[in-house]
Amino acid sequence: AGAPDGTPAPIVGAGAAVPLPALARQSAARGLGGLEWAVGIPGSVGGAVRMNAGGHGGDIAACIESATVFDLRTGRSGVRGPDDLALGYRTSAVGPDDVVVGARLRCAAVDPDRARSELDAVVAWRRENQPGGQNAGSVFANPSGPAGPSGEEPGAGALIDGLGLKGHRLGTAHVSEVHANFIVADPDGSADDVAELIDFLADRVLAATGTRLRVEVRRVGFGAGDG
Ligand SMILES: Cc1cc2nc3c(=O)[nH]c(=O)nc-3n(C[C@H](O)[C@H](O)[C@H](O)COP(=O)(O)OP(=O)(O)OC[C@H]3O[C@@H](n4cnc5c(N)ncnc54)[C@H](O)[C@@H]3O)c2cc1C
Incomplete structure (x- = not known):
């Protein structure tokens, strides 16, 4: 989904090794919102796709456009969309022979200051409750x-x-x-x-x-x- 005026949603491309907190912070600093929920999750983009990581009302399923997956059985990589990834509640169709090498995530244009406040709120909530x-x-x-x-x-x-x-x-x-x-x-x-x-x-x-x-x-x- 894009903006109400039909402008396509901005996409963030991230390698599988990118830590989720860095992804959330760097995207927000560039005015790319929608990934703030990920700031407190100490995992990687690849693991997050496999697990459909989420929290605070967001998850990978809600924002993923596609993931590039290397298949260890065939030695080939391919791009998989949401249907192929079959992301459920902390589950996906990414199997033990699949290596996620990167993902494209849909964002929304936001005011970086507002996004930073949201990041701070997520971090504060986790410190207090976990x-x-x-x-x-x-x-x-x-x-x-x-x-x-x-x-x-x-x-x-x-x-x-x-x-x-x-x-x-x-x-x-x-x-x-x-x-x-x-x-x-x-x-x-x-x-x-x-x-x-x-x-x-x-x-x-x-x-x-x-x-x-x-x-x-x-x-x-x-x-x-x-x-
Ligand atoms: C303190 C703490 C808080 C957490 N909070 C949350 C939370 O709020 N929400 C949430 O969803 N999770 C949470 N997690 C769990 C975890 O951090 C996430 O699921 C994270 O996305 C997993 O990523 P990882 O890189 O750590 O993967 P790992 O934990 O190392 O692996 C998880 C699974 O993914 C597979 N995997 C890892 N990388 C890849 C790859 N590149 N390609 C294919 N498969 C891969 C592994 O084989 C394994 O089956 C939390 C964990 C901790 C320690």
């Missing part, structure tokens, strides 16, 4: 879909919190006191403890509420649960 320390972001997808702009909808964190599990510790990992959908690992923490705590929380929520939580983080090196 933990620091060693964590992998939201552990579980929210059962009812993405949270809205202020993230106030009850989600996976509320279900875990409702069982009194904030602060619950398993070895070197514990459920954040700030937000129950985050697991914080000790500085010398082990991935096994984090993985065990994830399974424990999913089991407890299933037993208590009947809700089967979907793990949002991608686990590597754990066999069947790898994603």
Whole structure:
């Protein structure tokens, strides 16, 4: 979609390795808005396409024009549009043999000062509502879909919190006191403890509420649960 007068939306092209916070800030500084939601997500453009990263009411699906994907099976790269990418809530059709090498994202012309205020608001919200320390972001997808702009909808964190599990510790990992959908690992923490705590929380929520939580983080090196 472009401007109401029919002017096409400006496009930002970014390589897959570009960090999302840099993408959001550099676009906003040039008067290219619509990516402010990404400023607090510590990931890359490539990972964001694969995961359909999002927050604060925005996500990759809402702004992607196309992605260039290198197929490890064929050794060829091609341009994929939104239909091929099939972006869902933290899911996509980008598979384990696909390497996203870049993306073209639709923006909207904005006043850079206004965009900067929006960036500041997103950063402030995250500082207040999400933990620091060693964590992998939201552990579980929210059962009812993405949270809205202020993230106030009850989600996976509320279900875990409702069982009194904030602060619950398993070895070197514990459920954040700030937000129950985050697991914080000790500085010398082990991935096994984090993985065990994830399974424990999913089991407890299933037993208590009947809700089967979907793990949002991608686990590597754990066999069947790898994603
Ligand atoms: C503190 C914290 C907060 C977070 N907040 C959010 C949030 O608000 N919203 C959100 O959506 N996510 C959030 N995340 C999760 C994560 O940062 C995002 O999903 C991010 O977009 C993933 O990018 P990455 O480069 O870190 O990918 P990784 O986490 O390294 O990988 C994620 C998946 O993408 C694949 N992948 C990575 N790069 C490519 C590529 N170039 N081509 C193909 N596949 C690739 C990996 O194989 C893996 O399956 C958060 C994480 C942390 C640690």
